[in-house]
Amino acid sequence: MDTSTSRIIESSEYSEELGQLPIERINVAQAELFQAGIASRYFERLRKEAPVHYCADSMFGPYWSITKHEDIEAVELDTATYSSELANGGVTIASHPNEPDFLPAFISMDPPRHTQQRRVIAPAFSPERMEVLAGPIRAWSIEILEGLPIGEPFDWVDRVSIELTARTLALLLGFPQERSRDLIRWSEAMVAMVGTEAFPTIADKLRVMKECFDAFDDIWEERRRSPADADLISMLATQPATRNMPRSELHGNILLLIVGGNDTTRNSITGSVVAFDRFPSELKKLRNDLALIGNLTPEILRWQTPALHMRRTATCDTVLKGQRIAKGDKVVLWYLSGNRDEDVFERADQFMIDRPNARRHLALGVGIHRCVGARLADLQIRTLWEEILKRFPRIEVLQEPERTRSTFIHGYPALKVSIAERYRDRS
Template sequence: MLRPKAEKLALDGRPDLKDPDLYLRGDHHEIFRTLRVREPVYWNPEADSTGFWAITRYDDIEAISKSPKLFSSAKQMGGHRIFNENEIEENQTDATMISMDPPEHASYRRMITPGFVPKRISNMEERIRARVTRLLDNLPKTGEAEFVSAVAAALPIEVLAELFGVPESDGPKLFEWSNATVGEDDPELRVSDEYMRKCVGEMAGYAAGLWQKRLENPGEDLISMLVHSKIDGEPLTFPAYIGTFILLVVAGNETTRNSISGGLLALSEHPEERRKLLDDPSLIPSAVQEIVRWVSPVLHMRRTATEDTEIRGQKIARGDKVVMWYASANRDEAQWEDPYRFDVTRFRSAAAPTQLGFGAGQHFCLGSRLAELQLTVLFEELLKRFPDIHVSGSVRRLRSNFISGIKEMPVRYSV
């Protein structure tokens, strides 16, 4: 998928939320704080498009997410990103279910739901723990490591390989393709349009090979579910399969990977919270929810108004782009007590609000339970094995307005 590069835009001192450098610098939280108070429905012009409404309050984002008839995700309306998906070369892929509305979205979601039912996820815990243990055993005995490549990226890619029913040795390819797919604003990950075409071509060829194998020898993996699914009584088309495959590759590792690395960074910056987990590991499930709230690994999702409407008294015209900023909602003062405090006990109470790191409404992340399980097991084993592990140097972040990601993060630990 070849996407337009973000262009710089002079806004006379007003923030450009589309600017990926904003998130690279870490300036966005203070900007969102100001917008929530002064202009929670904020018009953001674009140098290369029509502009969009930025939605920064929790309640508004939740309401929009649960109103698909009024706020569409459909590709033909522009899709789920700030740029218009229907104007971008798609390399023989159809819209993915993340860029669909009901009832079509529900039909596609049902295809892979059996792969994420609670019993199936819980049955993976032992294998996930074994993977975590092996990854930690393989950390250098020098007491220093690059954590993203060694652990944070490796674990979810290995789990994704299991879901696909492919060898773990295929993981590096899946990882490279995922990075290229979401890294349109990072020159290290999307080095050129030609490189992206190469990645998409390789991914499509790989997926086609799996399609043929699962047609002949179906299993219980996600690929088999897709290949043998029917939509409205008809087999899934190959372009729709390719689109869904790409979505699964990205969704299967980006959120988990960046929550793991961002979570360790947060614990390093708040040693008193790490101490709480060391003293009481039963807090780790609460800490996982707080990590996802704090990191907000997916910064935004976009919808398009299907008719004239209003949000907080602001008129929204039919066809306007509406961008929901999860990173802002997850620190909304109206929803959270002391939202700028990282607190691993925050989610002990059943009365705690739901963090929006996994979205809301019909598009709530289907793999959220699996992501939570990986995070829980990882931090249980990591803190048990290396109680003093901490970030020891400069962190290199992904240049993106979509994914809150960390590319490199050095750590130090006692051995």
């Protein structure tokens, strides 16, 4: 690791140090930078000076950083040149086919297998299915918000973001609602970096993952015998393309569905509270024009960017923006940087509820790997805020948000807030 950028230091020191670093020595793939909330400064310099940038030395080995919006799109859409296949490396900067905590799933497959498996679960996210899910999601949003304390601090992540996400994810998977919090615990284990206090060794992480897979092995066998109505496990267990998949692929797809269903929505819900607290004029704008709520999800996904990156591996020697990328090279698509690209998004660091091109965000990917659950994420975020706007004049963030220590998840472990008052006689 480049020790010149690996310390947690004050923001002003980071700025001075970054300005003095030769461009070839920049290594943005450091969890400390994202935890401190300053990685965007590194991306800004890379976009200006080296939008296709090679880092020769990092804890993840050598890698290319792709930081401009148009280049990220180009790589995502060229699935022949840039592979997602786990056998070639997978979809994160850390993934490796020989590591036991990385398993095959349709997100880490190339066509045609990717297409076949994605097609199986796509009906679970159809407009018709969203109409069915809308009722429970609204009922849960109301119940959760009505139970919040007034005039005293509480953790928004635990009381709201996790609670709504866990219930929705359990419904989607056909998992027992009374155990829905297990899904969040398992998701956190799956994306955790080994060497942290929670997971000192890989064995600690694998122990929790096994608990998850054992639980879903039982559900899998039950659904094979007696499929339920429309849950994702029933779909996978009954369709020809997936019902006989190897157990490692089943576990990989379970991992994908849990992490995808948890982290994207959970951190976007929390990020929306941070955004409106930081930019109160945007909340006022929304209250004056409730039709703008249709733009809330795309803009919060752009501004928050819950998944920091996706990774591809070059299948052949190629050239991108004049840079020669060799077959087998690791190519990292930094979604957070693309969503801050000044050539696409005016005043990109600002949250703007009426941003006209917010839907050009890259937070859910593009092309064949665009997040299959995009409609569900929108339904949860939009419904929750429709109910918030009926109840609370303001949600105040009481201290600087705690950020996740990760190079993959851009989120908040906790967010201390308070609600001073509730609207009276509103429904």
